[in-house]
Amino acid sequence: MFEVTEKPLSVAEAVSAVSKRTCGALATFTGVVREFSRGKQVSYLEYEAYPEMAIAKMRQIEQEIRDKWEIEQILIHHRIGHLEIGEASVVIAVSAPHRRQALEACAYAIERLKQIVPVWKKEVSSDGSFWIGMGS
Amino acid sequence: MQVQVKLFAAARDIVGQGEVSLQLTEGSTVGDLMEHFFTRYPQLKAMAGSLLLAVNREFAERTVKLQEGDEVGVIPPVSGGGHV
Numbered sequence: 001m002f003e004v005t006e007k008p009l010s011v012a013e014a015v016s017a018v019s020k021r022t023c024g025a026l027a028t029f030t031g032v033v034r035e036f037s038r039g040k041q042v043s044y045l046e047y048e049a050y051p052e053m054a055i056a057k058m059r060q061i062e063q064e065i066r067d068k069w070e071i072e073q074i075l076i077h078h079r080i081g082h083l084e085i086g087e088a089s090v091v092i093a094v095s096a097p098h099r100r101q102a103l104e105a106c107a108y109a110i111e112r113l114k115q116i117v118p119v120w121k122k123e124v125s126s127d128g129s130f131w132i133g134m135g136s
Numbered sequence: 137m138q139v140q141v142k143l144f145a146a147a148r149d150i151v152g153q154g155e156v157s158l159q160l161t162e163g164s165t166v167g168d169l170m171e172h173f174f175t176r177y178p179q180l181k182a183m184a185g186s187l188l189l190a191v192n193r194e195f196a197e198r199t200v201k202l203q204e205g206d207e208v209g210v211i212p213p214v215s216g217g218g219h220v
Binding site for chain 2: 048052056116118120
């Protein structure tokens with residue numbers, strides 16, 4: 001359910017992986033590479049991870065979520081390597097008996113991912129490349 | 137004792153490699169290890185305030201004592217933020 005991969009991400013596969021007959025709700029979040037960032041036109045992004053720690057922190061997020069909401073399954077897939085504009089960098093899917101748990105847990109997962117999962121992106125544009133940090 | 141240091145993103149660019157093996161005196165802390173890098177790489181010292189450190193894949197304070205074989209991660213602020 002937790003992966004750091006160089007392969008393209010599939011929302012459809014994520015949804016089918018978390019689906020259960022007992023669930024009335026499936027929430028997904030997809031992060032995509034944006035063409036403009038901080039006023040600059042982006043050519044592409046390079047994502048890098050500390051994979052072993054990233055997976056450990058994703059497990060921690062699952063535990064935090066299970067302490068707060070009743071969910072069935074959660075999946076987090078993060079892509080690394082070279083990504084073009086419009087490609088998905090992260091996919092989160094949550095299944096739960098009811099919509100409120102699924103939606104809130106999914107929103108919590110992406111916020112926590114940004115805080116504690118060690119993944120970095122380098123924006124490459126016509127005037128150079130920059131590592132993007134928290135709060136930027 | 138020997139520890140393995142993993143550097144990422146901007147920290148790796150500054151040091152020029154992603155993995156460094158270091159020999160430290162017994163009782164050295166995470167902070168001592170970082171001082172080793174800061175004296176050699178002033179650019180890294182400039183971002184000292186924003187660096188997070190991990191020992192064996194768990195976030196750690198600079199006062200934590202290192203053990204033989206520990207893996208230390210040097211973690212610049214992670215990706216994303218307000219716009220994402």
